[in-house]
Amino acid sequence: MWRDDLRGIFYIALKDLRAYYLKPPNISWGMIFPGALILAFAIRTPGDLRALAPGLVAMTALFSATSMEAIVITFERRVGALERLLLAPITLQAMLAGKVLGGVLFGLLVSGVVLVGVTAGFGLTAWRLGPALLALLLTNVAFSTLGAFVSVAVHEVFEAQTLANFIRFPMIFLCGVFVPLAELPPALQVLARFLPLTYAVEALREVLLGVRGWPSVLDLGALAGFTAALFTLATVVLKRRLD
Amino acid sequence: MTEGQPVAMPAVPAIETENLTKTYGDVIAVNGVSFQVQPGEVFAFLGPNGAGKTTTIRMLTGLTRPTAGGARILGLDLHRDLPRIKKQVGLVPERSNLYDELSARDNLIFMGQLYGVPRRERGPRADELLRRFRLEEKRDVPFARLSRGMKRALTVAAALVHRPRLLFLDEPTVGLDVVSAHALRALIGRLRDEGVTIFLTTHYLEEAERLADRVALIVQGRIVVTDMVEGLKVRAGHEVKVEVRLADPTGEGEEWLRFPAGDVEAAVRVALARAEAEGKRVVSINTVQPTLEDAFIELTGLSAEVMRAEKGNR
Numbered sequence: 001m002w003r004d005d006l007r008g009i010f011y012i013a014l015k016d017l018r019a020y021y022l023k024p025p026n027i028s029w030g031m032i033f034p035g036a037l038i039l040a041f042a043i044r045t046p047g048d049l050r051a052l053a054p055g056l057v058a059m060t061a062l063f064s065a066t067s068m069e070a071i072v073i074t075f076e077r078r079v080g081a082l083e084r085l086l087l088a089p090i091t092l093q094a095m096l097a098g099k100v101l102g103g104v105l106f107g108l109l110v111s112g113v114v115l116v117g118v119t120a121g122f123g124l125t126a127w128r129l130g131p132a133l134l135a136l137l138l139t140n141v142a143f144s145t146l147g148a149f150v151s152v153a154v155h156e157v158f159e160a161q162t163l164a165n166f167i168r169f170p171m172i173f174l175c176g177v178f179v180p181l182a183e184l185p186p187a188l189q190v191l192a193r194f195l196p197l198t199y200a201v202e203a204l205r206e207v208l209l210g211v212r213g214w215p216s217v218l219d220l221g222a223l224a225g226f227t228a229a230l231f232t233l234a235t236v237v238l239k240r241r242l243d
Numbered sequence: 244m245t246e247g248q249p250v251a252m253p254a255v256p257a258i259e260t261e262n263l264t265k266t267y268g269d270v271i272a273v274n275g276v277s278f279q280v281q282p283g284e285v286f287a288f289l290g291p292n293g294a295g296k297t298t299t300i301r302m303l304t305g306l307t308r309p310t311a312g313g314a315r316i317l318g319l320d321l322h323r324d325l326p327r328i329k330k331q332v333g334l335v336p337e338r339s340n341l342y343d344e345l346s347a348r349d350n351l352i353f354m355g356q357l358y359g360v361p362r363r364e365r366g367p368r369a370d371e372l373l374r375r376f377r378l379e380e381k382r383d384v385p386f387a388r389l390s391r392g393m394k395r396a397l398t399v400a401a402a403l404v405h406r407p408r409l410l411f412l413d414e415p416t417v418g419l420d421v422v423s424a425h426a427l428r429a430l431i432g433r434l435r436d437e438g439v440t441i442f443l444t445t446h447y448l449e450e451a452e453r454l455a456d457r458v459a460l461i462v463q464g465r466i467v468v469t470d471m472v473e474g475l476k477v478r479a480g481h482e483v484k485v486e487v488r489l490a491d492p493t494g495e496g497e498e499w500l501r502f503p504a505g506d507v508e509a510a511v512r513v514a515l516a517r518a519e520a521e522g523k524r525v526v527s528i529n530t531v532q533p534t535l536e537d538a539f540i541e542l543t544g545l546s547a548e549v550m551r552a553e554k555g556n557r
Contacts, residue, residue: 001326004326004359007356007357007359008357011353011356011357012357015342015345015353018344018345018349019342019344019345020344079340079343080336080338080340081340081341081342083306083334083336083340084340084341084342084354084357084401085357086305086306087304087305087306087329087334088329088357088358089326089327089329089330089357089358089359090326090357091326242306242307243307243308
């Protein structure tokens with residue numbers, strides 16, 4: 001049973017990468033959009049570009065891991081292809097995990113390139129790359145699961161895009177990407193604590209700029225917690241949708 | 244019973260349902276359906292659109308949960324043993340639903356991967372199915388660029404990759420041209436010969452008549468009657484008739500007369516007398532076999548036109 005599930009997770013992710021993710025528009029959207037935002041901010045407010053590096057990596061992960069993930073399940077349900085996966089001898093959770101894994105792998109690929117770029121560009125030491133990859137992995141898992149939740153929560157593809165943007169854009173401005181959390185009004189600081197991007201930025205800031213070189217357990221735990229909660233929610237919602 | 248003598252064990256039904264029910268809010272889609280399908284049998288669910296045919300298939304394949312009642316598929320409990328059931332059944336849904344972006348062959352390979360077909364067997368199995376469905380030349384063509392008939396054929400092929408013992412076909416020939424529909428029906432016949440149990444839904448009376456060993460008529464979520472095609476005709480009280488066609492000498496004013504086939508001589512005499520009295524001539528005399536359409540109308544109270552009108556007549 002678990003072998004069937006593992007096999008299903010792997011091949012669903014592989015199929016999604018081939019069928020949807022590894023297309024030039026997706027790759028460019030994942031990299032160019034966060035880069036353009038950072039550049040615009042840097043031009044507007046010249047300062048320590050190095051300080052923006054963690055936010056750039058986290059934002060790239062956010063957009064690349066959710067870009068297709070947020071619409072792929074809605075799309076497949078719409079065209080009937082999701083039934084192919086639901087008919088297979090695997091659990092609903094395994095099917096969903098396969099979808100999430102596709103988003104994670106794509107997010108890791110795109111944000112990993114950006115991570116290597118900023119690490120080299122800002123002279124960050126190579127020994128921090130390991131912890132950074134761990135933080136990046138959990139970041140992408142959390143964001144891809146967020147995408148899966150969005151994808152099952154709506155009926156139409158355009159609704160998925162709207163909902164994804166409704167969640168993503170406020171996060172960019174609330175989660176310490178451009179403005180440190182401490183400089184936000186207290187109410188927004190509290191709100192930011194309920195958003196996964198906050199912990200992704202903090203975790204990456206700790207490994208890329210911090211003195212410890214390791215992300216804090218709190219940040220990694222928060223990302224894992226968001227993943228678990230979103231995955232559970234997505235499973236429940238999808239079950240209801242299918243019934 | 245003599246000791247040591249082989250005991251004939253009754254075959255486990257391929258499908259056995261008991262009071263299978265599905266409701267959506269206040270709407271009862273399937274209402275306490277109970278039936279059995281024997282191994283190797285072609286069993287047809289015949290009914291108009293919205294009768295509950297597809298919902299029944301969705302429940303039996305685990306795509307949706309029954310609201311009440313239960314089923315055993317190939318001897319396994321639908322609720323408890325769903326993963327094991329899924330390994331042994333295939334479904335051809337009404338809509339051809341493979342992956343547009345993948346080629347014909349890659350779609351089949353992906354199905355093999357999902358169902359755990361061993362790696363070394365996937366390629367040869369995909370090639371075998373492509374040959375069988377005459378799609379070899381389209382093996383590298385994305386699914387999106389295949390014709391409707393080819394898409395349908397590939398969707399059937401995809402359901403066979405893991406060699407299922409039980410195949411569900413939901414409206415298999417809807418939207419197909421005459422040639423493709425004929426080829427698909429021939430394939431269904433071959434699968435039956437190979438021992439695959441087939442459960443098909445259709446609203447085409449002639450399709451059910453041609454393919455099915457037994458037919459269940461389903462209307463508004465309830466099975467009206469289940470029987471062999473001939474049995475349905477008998478139940479409906481239809482028999483062979485003699486049909487005499489009369490017409491004016493000019494060929495206009497055609498008229499058909501029908502008589503019980505039991506007394507052909509009397510029928511001909513009456514027809515000739517009628518023709519003489521009305522100044523017409525006998526154009527043809529035929530025997531007319533009772534059809535499933537006659538039985539359907541008699542047993543369900545619906546007209547065959549209702550079924551045709553709902554999904555478009557071919």
